[in-house]
Amino acid sequence: MPNPDGAEQGDRDLQARLDRLSAALETQRAEGELQKQRGRGTDYSDAGRGMSLGFRVIADLLAGILVGTAIGWQLDRWFATQPFLMILFLFLGTAAGILNVMRAASGPSKGGRDSGGS
Structure with a gap:
């Protein structure tokens, strides 16, 4: 039989990684919005x-x-x-x-x- 404690530990590790990635994504989105507000967004004119x-x-x-x-x-x-x-x-x-x-x-x-x- 599978070990339920090992599965729970894997789920907790996966959830922790998901939380870290979500926080990093939100940080990047916030920085992108801030740059757009300052007028430093990506310039495709060239x-x-x-x-x-x-x-x-x-x-x-x-x-x-x-x-x-x-x-x-x-x-x-x-x-x-x-x-x-x-x-x-x-x-x-x-x-x-x-x-x-x-x-x-x-x-x-x-x-x-x-x-x-x-």
Whole structure:
């Protein structure tokens, strides 16, 4: 037969551990609420900026490749030069996409020149 005293001791140990963990959890929650009240909560704005830049980089690269390929394909159809112009414009579109990625990744220029408009 199982020893009831041993089971009771195990239950008491388990309850003591549970009480310690509950107290530690409440302490962490209270500290988190205090930091939110002070304005020191977790700031996700940097992660959002990084994700935004990543999506922009991917979109610029894909747009360059797709637009270059589409222009080359259409020119090939007009001039019956399949597939030479499509291949040429594929490379040109890829180069344009990489150039846009480099511009986006380097950040704003410090020369004071406005990049938008004339």
